[in-house]
Amino acid sequence: MSFIWxxxxxxxxxxxAKYIMPGKxxxxxxxxxxxxxxxxxxxSWLGGMFGIARLLGDGLLGSIISAxxxxxxxxxxxxxxxxxxx
Numbered sequence: 255m256s257f258i259w260x261x262x263x264x265x266x267x268x269x270x271a272k273y274i275m276p277g278k279x280x281x282x283x284x285x286x287x288x289x290x291x292x293x294x295x296x297x298s299w300l301g302g303m304f305g306i307a308r309l310l311g312d313g314l315l316g317s318i319i320s321a322x323x324x325x326x327x328x329x330x331x332x333x334x335x336x337x338x339x340x
Contacts, residue, residue: 263314264290267297267321274322275329293325300324
């Protein structure tokens with residue numbers, strides 16, 4: 255996957271993860287893209303480890319789904335352990 259393609263898929267995945275996960279999350283475009291790019295790495299790593307990547311396929315939809323799941327995991331960990339409650 256090229257670097258630009260990774261950024262595009264990462265931004266879409268980060269935006270989906272922020273939309274799906276309830277609560278107020280700070281951060282703009284760059285934070286959303288970083289969340290999605292991190293989610294793409296985590297999602298592809300976990301998907302390969304557990305064999306889920308074969309189920310999702312190598313296409314655009316599989317990439318977005320795995321990246322979104324990885325971004326949701328990262329966002330959940332951040333909210334659980336690092337976010338201060340007001």
